[in-house]
Amino acid sequence: MKVFVIGIAGGVGHRLAKALIAKGDDVSGPVRRPEQIDALAQDGVPSFQGDFLAMSIDELARAMAGSDAIVFTAGAGGKGGAAATTAIDGEGPGKLAKAAIEAGIKRFVLVSVFPEAWRERHMNESFEHYMVQKKRAEIDLVQSDLDWVILRPSALTNDPGTGLVDLGLAQVHHEITRDDVAATIVDLLETPKISRIILEVTGGSTAIGMAVEAVARSAAKP
Ligand SMILES: NC(=O)c1ccc[n+]([C@@H]2O[C@H](COP(=O)([O-])OP(=O)(O)OC[C@H]3O[C@@H](n4cnc5c(N)ncnc54)[C@H](OP(=O)(O)O)[C@@H]3O)[C@@H](O)[C@H]2O)c1
Numbered sequence: 746m747k748v749f750v751i752g753i754a755g756g757v758g759h760r761l762a763k764a765l766i767a768k769g770d771d772v773s774g775p776v777r778r779p780e781q782i783d784a785l786a787q788d789g790v791p792s793f794q795g796d797f798l799a800m801s802i803d804e805l806a807r808a809m810a811g812s813d814a815i816v817f818t819a820g821a822g823g824k825g826g827a828a829a830t831t832a833i834d835g836e837g838p839g840k841l842a843k844a845a846i847e848a849g850i851k852r853f854v855l856v857s858v859f860p861e862a863w864r865e866r867h868m869n870e871s872f873e874h875y876m877v878q879k880k881r882a883e884i885d886l887v888q889s890d891l892d893w894v895i896l897r898p899s900a901l902t903n904d905p906g907t908g909l910v911d912l913g914l915a916q917v918h919h920e921i922t923r924d925d926v927a928a929t930i931v932d933l934l935e936t937p938k939i940s941r942i943i944l945e946v947t948g949g950s951t952a953i954g955m956a957v958e959a960v961a962r963s964a965a966k967p
Contacts, residue, residue, distance in 0.1 A: 748934060749812040749850075750774035751841055752819030753792050754781040756901060757856060760927035761816060762790040768931070775800070775808065797841065798832055805844035814852035814934055815845050817882075827874050835878030839885030842893075851892040852937070854930055857883050859897050859918045859945055883943070892940045894933055898926045899947035911949025912956040914942075921948045932957040939964050 748765055752758035753774030762772045766789050775795030776782055785792045797805060797819070809815060817838045821829040838855050845853055858879045863872075886893045899918045906924025911917075929946050932953055933939055938961045951959070 746814065746934065747771040747773070747812045749809040749815045751797060751815065751817045751837070752856075753790065754778075754785060755818060755820070755822075756903065756923045757818045757898075757926050757930075758816075759785065759788070759790070760923050761818065761930050762792075763788050764927050764931050765934075766790055773808075773812070797837060802840060802844045802847060805841060806847035809844060809850060810848050812848070812850055814854065815841060815850055816854045816856070816930060816934075817841055818856040818930075821875075823871060823875070827871065830871070830875050830878050834875060835881045838882035842886055842889045842891055845891060846889070852934070853886065853889075853891045853893045854933060855882065855886050855893065855895045856926070856930070857895050857897045857943075859899055859916075862900065862918055887941075887943075892937075894939055894941075895943040896926070896930065896933065897943065897945045899945075901926065907948060908953055909948065909950055910946050910953055910956050911951065912944055912946045912953075912960060914944065916945040916947045916949075918945075919947045921946060925953065928953050929957065936961050 750758050750762050750772055753762050754776040765772050774792050776792045777796050779794055782792050821833040883895050898921050900920045901923050902920050904922045906922045910925055936957055
């Protein structure tokens with residue numbers, strides 16, 4: 746399988762690309778800074794210099810041509826103000842979805858966020874704007890004809906992966922390691938039966954493979 750990863754130099758993206766390469770898959774994806782190409786290459790992860798905001802839909806379609814799936818795990822990360830969050834988190838997935846359609850690629854995994862994430866902590870305006878933009882991106886994908894999966898992880902940590910998650914249509918928002926999110930995406934990519942579904946994932950008690958298999962079983966029910 747060849748996977749085009751948007752956000753390949755990021756926390757989840759880098760881990761995902763490494764995990765895919767380790768199991769013999771191919772990956773590629775754009776990075777904004779040249780030094781990120783070298784850092785990824787040290788883990789055997791190929792990438793190229795590119796900014797999906799600056800690239801046209803045609804250019805993105807050409808860059809992803811030949812891939813079997815797209816994973817969007819990019820984000821403004823609170824940098825660049827509201828405009829960057831709108832363009833990257835809000836409009837980015839819709840733009841990439843159009844490129845995927847042009848390139849004839851159906852499978853598209855979007856990393857999103859729990860709608861209630863830390864809302865009880867009365868987050869600031871910029872966080873609320875981020876939440877609105879993530880939902881907007883979900884809508885673009887849900888309204889497309891793609892074979893999409895939206896994965897909403899709870900708050901991300903850099904702790905070592907546990908291999909254990911709670912995965913399903915609705916989960917209690919807590920925390921999950923970026924390693925475990927990456928491992929969940931790997932299994933989702935390998936389970937085509939899971940399609941056109943929004944899933945929430947958080948650190949939990951079920952082995953990732955079994956959790957994904959359980960979702961596949963319930964997705965197959967009439
Ligand atoms: N943080 C949380 O607790 C949390 C919770 C739930 C969901 N999420 C979502 O989970 C996903 C992964 O989060 P993360 O913390 O692993 O991400 P991250 O480390 O912030 O990585 C995001 C990557 O996207 C890249 N990027 C942004 N705009 C780009 C562009 N125009 N062209 C190319 N690359 C671009 C960034 O590039 P640069 O390196 O150049 O900045 C960065 O490497 C995000 O979608 C985030 O919204 C996060």
